[in-house]
Structures are given as structure tokens and as C-alpha cells.
Amino acid sequence: MIKRLLYLGMAVGLGAMAILGGCSSAPDKIRIGEVTRSLFYAPQYVALEKGFFQEEGLEVELSTIPGGDKVMSALLSDGIDVALVGSETSIYVAQQGAADRVVNFAQLTQTDGTFLVAREKTDTFSFDQLKGTVFLGQRKGGMPQMVGEYVLKKHNIHPQNDLELIQNIEFKNIAASFASGTGQYVQLFEPEASRFEQEGIGHVVASFGKESGTVPYTVYMTKQSTLDKNQDTIQKFTNAVYKGQQWVASHSPKETAEVIAKYFEGIKPEIMESAVKRYLEQGSYAADPILDEEEWNQLQDIMNEAGELKEPADYTKLVNTTFAKAAKEGK
Incomplete structure (x- = not known):
């Protein structure tokens, strides 16, 4: 598109x-x-x-x-x-x-400016934990989604095979969709990531920016x-x-x-x-x-x-x- x-x-x-x-x-x-x-x-x-x-x-x-x-x-x-x-x-x-x-x-x-936000808080996180989960990603062809998939593959996770990848939700509605119960993980920009942490909706477990480099x-x-x-x-x-x-x-x-x-x-x-x-x-x-x-x-x-x-x-x-x-x- x-x-x-x-x-x-x-x-x-x-x-x-x-x-x-x-x-x-x-x-x-x-x-x-x-x-x-x-x-x-x-x-x-x-x-x-x-x-x-x-x-x-x-x-x-x-x-x-x-x-x-x-x-x-x-x-x-x-x-x-x-x-x-x-x-x-x-x-x-x-x-x-x-x-x-x-x-x-x-x-x-x-x-990249997005963060991996988990619905459940965890003391120790590894990307393997995403396997078999529902992941609310970004729009296909845009940088957030491409970086997201790049990072997942870097950690030996195939986005289309190892998890349920949702990427048909408009950018402006992604945070609201996660807040309403869609997905176990979501890829979010700030300030939604910090706001979700403060409100107990989700917890930042990784940075796609750190993972993907400059x-x-x-x-x-x-x-x-x-x-x-x-x-x-x-x-x-x-x-x-x-x-x-x-x-x-x-x-x-x-x-x-x-x-x-x-x-x-x-x-x-x-x-x-x-x-x-x-x-x-x-x-x-x-x-x-x-x-x-x-x-x-x-x-x-x-x-x-x-x-x-x-x-x-x-x-x-x-x-x-x-x-x-x-x-x-x-x-």
C-alpha cells in the first residue's frame, strides 16, 4: 500500500x-x-x-x-x-x-524509537519468551515494523512462524488496542511505553533501538x-x-x-x-x-x-x- x-x-x-x-x-x-x-x-x-x-x-x-x-x-x-x-x-x-x-x-x-512492552511483568526477559505469543507490531513496510522483524530474526525468531504477528492496526490505534486487551507484547514509541508502565498496563522489557543499532x-x-x-x-x-x-x-x-x-x-x-x-x-x-x-x-x-x-x-x-x-x- x-x-x-x-x-x-x-x-x-x-x-x-x-x-x-x-x-x-x-x-x-x-x-x-x-x-x-x-x-x-x-x-x-x-x-x-x-x-x-x-x-x-x-x-x-x-x-x-x-x-x-x-x-x-x-x-x-x-x-x-x-x-x-x-x-x-x-x-x-x-x-x-x-x-x-x-x-x-x-x-x-x-x-529506532520503539520499545518492546510486555503485558506481564518479568524479572528476567529473553526474546525466546515471545515464541507462541500474540505480538502487536507496526505497519508492514514502515521502519518500525522492519526493525522489529530484523531484531526478532537476530534472536532466531521468525515473525511469521514463531508467533502470531498482528500488523493490520493503524499506527494511531496500536496503543489503544493493546490497552484494551489485544496481544501479549506490543511495539510502542514513547510516551506510550512510559505511560503504560506508570498505569500498570505493560512493562518495557527491551529496546528495539538498542538491539538494531544506529x-x-x-x-x-x-x-x-x-x-x-x-x-x-x-x-x-x-x-x-x-x-x-x-x-x-x-x-x-x-x-x-x-x-x-x-x-x-x-x-x-x-x-x-x-x-x-x-x-x-x-x-x-x-x-x-x-x-x-x-x-x-x-x-x-x-x-x-x-x-x-x-x-x-x-x-x-x-x-x-x-x-x-x-x-x-x-x-
């Missing part, structure tokens, strides 16, 4: 002029489309709230577009200028033969034509992202939670702090925006294991580290 929708999005957008590219001078406004609203993206919200984009002379319009396919469709049809989504989506677009390829230029998160999990990307025509603007944008990353790395989880609280109304402060702390401790927030080739290759290994990689994806064509390196060097 995700690849079919990506194809439709390309059909709409490949012939269109980039919104940014239509301006005679560098624009002061950038429209970001994030794939979900998540504490996983804390450095982005810090950059917005601490005025780092404004310091760079940019006005940012942020919208949440659920689903990687929908984010890509919006990007390709010029509904947004920059997408914040998993790098696998840029590979899916490339596999469809896009003339104006989608390029990753600034990495935000560098590990990958370009969530990255800012745009069309090649946009990069070509608006290098100054993209550089300013990347500078602001790096400032957000530095701020989060140098402040306490509590301070970060307080700064970004307005983006997560209804979530208790202690839950937000717990979630940010967990992500910081396992290195989920990228320290800088540079997406290196080793991470890219790990992503391809995960996609290949899931049967979602048609052919190797060229790092030199789908990743541009020029802006990230310049931001880190303060240029």
Missing part, C-alpha cells in the same frame, strides 16, 4: 515546480511535514521554541501528516517543502524511478530541485536543526520536556521527562545532522531483510551531507 500511494504522489508531483524554487530570492518560510507528532522529535520542537529558526531568518510552518506515503505525496506535489520521515521513504521513491529524486540532507534521530531513522529530506535552487535556505534550516540537537544534548530531560510541553498537551510532565530520558540514554537523538554511509548501509540491510529493497540505494545520490557538515563546522 505505501509504495502504491508513493507512486500516485509522484504522478501528481514530479512535473510541478518547487514552491521554494519559484522565488527570485531565498524564501523566509519553510513548510515542514512531520510524519507524526512524537517526543522522538524533541530537538525539532526545541529549535522551534528556542527561536533557532528565527535566528537563521526563517519562518517555519509545521504540519503533521500521518503516514510516510502521505508525507511523500505532499512533498512530491509541493504541498510541503521539507519532509521529516524515515529514510526508507526516499528509497521507495527512488525505486519508482523518480526523475526529481528525494534527498536526505539532515538527520534528526539515529536509532540507523537514519528520521531525516529531513526534500527534492533535488529544491536543494539545487535554495542552498542558502536549506543551510539555514540545517543550522537551526543542529542548534536544537545541541541544546537537547546539553540539557536535562526535565528541561527539554518543559520547553516542548505545548506540543504534547495532555501528557503528564513526569511521563514526558521519562520518555526524553529514555531516548537520551540510548542515543536516539542524533548529536548532529550528518547521515553517514555506515548508517545508510544498516538501513539497507534492515530493508533487505524485510524484502522491501529492490536494489541497492546509492548513498551518493540519495544523501547530501554538505549542509549538515557545514552546520556542524559553524560555516
Whole structure:
């Protein structure tokens, strides 16, 4: 489904002029489309709230577009200028033969952000305990599910044979489904994992981020034509992202939670702090925006294991580290 929708999005957008590219001078406004609203993206919200984009002379319009396919469709049809989504989506677009390829230029998160939550508390956990159970996973073809299956296979568990894998529930409904009694294990992002622990609904027994290693999990990307025509603007944008990353790395989880609280109304402060702390401790927030080739290759290994990689994806064509390196060097 995700690849079919990506194809439709390309059909709409490949012939269109980039919104940014239509301006005679560098624009002061950038429209970001994030794939979900998540504490996983804390450095982005810090950059917005601490005025780092404004310091760079940019006005940012942020919208949440659920689903990687929908984010890509919006990007390709010029509904947004920059997408914040998993790098696998840029590979899916490339596999469809896009003339104006989608390029990753600034990495935000560098590990998987999900956790294995068990309904029953256990003093000792091993992945063997999943065999014969009902596992509530994520959507097929997306990074959470691919990483989940990659980790299970790493522990000699075949997802389709050794357990009952459920992956037909919408992302937004997965936590609620587990809370209502579906599954013995579930793969969850924060803050749901911390909230479930506090409420006694479930217990975190493993981290998929720790198990799968460093990958370009969530990255800012745009069309090649946009990069070509608006290098100054993209550089300013990347500078602001790096400032957000530095701020989060140098402040306490509590301070970060307080700064970004307005983006997560209804979530208790202690839950937000717990979630940010967990992500910081396992290195989920990228320290800088540079997406290196080793991470890219790990992503391809995960996609290949899931049967979602048609052919190797060229790092030199789908990743541009020029802006990230310049931001880190303060240029």
C-alpha cells in the first residue's frame, strides 16, 4: 500500500515546480511535514521554541501528516517543502524511478524509537519468551515494523512462524488496542511505553533501538530541485536543526520536556521527562545532522531483510551531507 500511494504522489508531483524554487530570492518560510507528532522529535520542537529558526531568518510552518506515503505525496506535489520521515521513504521513491529524486540532507534521530512492552511483568526477559505469543507490531513496510522483524530474526525468531504477528492496526490505534486487551507484547514509541508502565498496563522489557543499532531513522529530506535552487535556505534550516540537537544534548530531560510541553498537551510532565530520558540514554537523538554511509548501509540491510529493497540505494545520490557538515563546522 505505501509504495502504491508513493507512486500516485509522484504522478501528481514530479512535473510541478518547487514552491521554494519559484522565488527570485531565498524564501523566509519553510513548510515542514512531520510524519507524526512524537517526543522522538524533541530537538525539532526545541529549535522551534528556542527561536533557532528565527535566528537563521526563517519562518517555519509545521504540519503533521500521518503516514510516510502521505508525507511523500505532499512533498512530491509541493504541498510541503521539507519532509521529516524515515529514510526508507526516499528509497521507495527512488525505486519508482523518480526523475526529481528525494534527498536526505539532515538527520534528526539515529536509532529506532520503539520499545518492546510486555503485558506481564518479568524479572528476567529473553526474546525466546515471545515464541507462541500474540505480538502487536507496526505497519508492514514502515521502519518500525522492519526493525522489529530484523531484531526478532537476530534472536532466531521468525515473525511469521514463531508467533502470531498482528500488523493490520493503524499506527494511531496500536496503543489503544493493546490497552484494551489485544496481544501479549506490543511495539510502542514513547510516551506510550512510559505511560503504560506508570498505569500498570505493560512493562518495557527491551529496546528495539538498542538491539538494531544506529540507523537514519528520521531525516529531513526534500527534492533535488529544491536543494539545487535554495542552498542558502536549506543551510539555514540545517543550522537551526543542529542548534536544537545541541541544546537537547546539553540539557536535562526535565528541561527539554518543559520547553516542548505545548506540543504534547495532555501528557503528564513526569511521563514526558521519562520518555526524553529514555531516548537520551540510548542515543536516539542524533548529536548532529550528518547521515553517514555506515548508517545508510544498516538501513539497507534492515530493508533487505524485510524484502522491501529492490536494489541497492546509492548513498551518493540519495544523501547530501554538505549542509549538515557545514552546520556542524559553524560555516
